[in-house]
Amino acid sequence: MPHYFFHLYNDVTTRDEEGAVFPDLIAARANAIHEIRSIATENVLDGAINLSHRIEIEDENGRVLTSVSFGDAVAIRGQKDL
Amino acid sequence: MTAVSVNDPGLGALLAKLRARDNVSAGEEQLLRSLPQTEHRVPRRTTIIRAGDVLDYSTILLEGIMCRYADMRDGSRQISEVHIPGDFVDLHSFTLKRLDHSLMSITPCRTAEVPHDRLREVTETAPHLTRLLWYVTALDAAIHREWVVSLGRRSAIARVAHFFCETLLRLQVIGQASGGSYTLGMTQSELAECMGVTAVHVNRTLKQLRDDGLVEFRDGIVSILDFERLTRVAEFDPDYLSIEKMPR
Numbered sequence: 001m002p003h004y005f006f007h008l009y010n011d012v013t014t015r016d017e018e019g020a021v022f023p024d025l026i027a028a029r030a031n032a033i034h035e036i037r038s039i040a041t042e043n044v045l046d047g048a049i050n051l052s053h054r055i056e057i058e059d060e061n062g063r064v065l066t067s068v069s070f071g072d073a074v075a076i077r078g079q080k081d082l
Numbered sequence: 083m084t085a086v087s088v089n090d091p092g093l094g095a096l097l098a099k100l101r102a103r104d105n106v107s108a109g110e111e112q113l114l115r116s117l118p119q120t121e122h123r124v125p126r127r128t129t130i131i132r133a134g135d136v137l138d139y140s141t142i143l144l145e146g147i148m149c150r151y152a153d154m155r156d157g158s159r160q161i162s163e164v165h166i167p168g169d170f171v172d173l174h175s176f177t178l179k180r181l182d183h184s185l186m187s188i189t190p191c192r193t194a195e196v197p198h199d200r201l202r203e204v205t206e207t208a209p210h211l212t213r214l215l216w217y218v219t220a221l222d223a224a225i226h227r228e229w230v231v232s233l234g235r236r237s238a239i240a241r242v243a244h245f246f247c248e249t250l251l252r253l254q255v256i257g258q259a260s261g262g263s264y265t266l267g268m269t270q271s272e273l274a275e276c277m278g279v280t281a282v283h284v285n286r287t288l289k290q291l292r293d294d295g296l297v298e299f300r301d302g303i304v305s306i307l308d309f310e311r312l313t314r315v316a317e318f319d320p321d322y323l324s325i326e327k328m329p330r
Binding site: 006008010012013014016018020034035038039042045055 | 237238269270271279280281282283285286288289290293
């Protein structure tokens with residue numbers, strides 16, 4: 001199975017040196033969404049979430065395959081001033 | 083599968099763990115060293131006991147790092163305690179007979195089996211040693227309670243900080259931490275499974291700890307750079323490890 005690396009561009013930018021294996025990029029992208037939801041939870045507890053923050057998924061050759069933004073991973077509904 | 087040497091350093095670690103809490107007489111030491119019957123070599127990342135298995139022996143971890151865990155239906159895993167050499171990893175199976183969780187190796191390990199019949203003899207002939215073994219299960223329970231506090235109340239950074247502080251002290255007791263540094267042998271994914279967060283989340287937390295000059299985690303090796311500040315981030319109070327010699 002291919003090895004993917006999940007680099008986080010958040011208030012704390014973090015390179016993933018270890019990575020993880022997934023059957024394909026679809027599964028890797030699903031993992032990135034799961035990761036973002038976990039991290040965003042902590043961001044919300046700290047009082048702010050930035051929807052432009054993202055995870056870039058790289059292959060073993062350091063090629064960026066796709067990018068998933070925090071906005072892609074969570075639906076924001078309703079309007080705060082209503 | 084071989085016989086366990088009475089001089090095995092893993093049994094020395096168990097004795098060091100007990101002697102940090104109470105005196106152990108020469109007779110008790112001899113009895114304890116005679117308990118294990120068979121030694122096993124366990125490759126890394128291997129489950130040795132599954133939840134629900136009926137057991138007629140308990141396992142002492144002689145060398146390496148192991149953990150207790152529960153599997154979830156979605157394939158995720160929660161690790162609930164990490165074991166170091168000298169830990170009786172499933173002493174509670176003596177009374178439970180079936181574990182409610184599984185046990186696996188993190189690093190390559192050596193383990194020793196102690197038949198429950200031998201433990202029954204200890205309870206019938208050596209009351210003080212029995213109380214010391216009772217103590218180690220109480221210590222496991224104390225470690226579990228702190229783990230619950232971490233998962234329920236501590237932030238990701240405080241959880242990791244607390245775990246690193248706890249493991250340092252436990253390894254110091256058996257003489258397997260050099261300065262503030264020790265080998266955990268875990269990947270960031272396994273650390274995430276301990277902390278109840280995802281792998282990238284734990285990686286982000288490790289980055290924060292490194293940037294703050296508190297601790298480095300690289301290739302499974304933990305290097306604590308500033309223990310005092312790390313304990314403050316963790317709200318770590320070592321009292322629950324009861325590293326204090328007293329009659330028990």
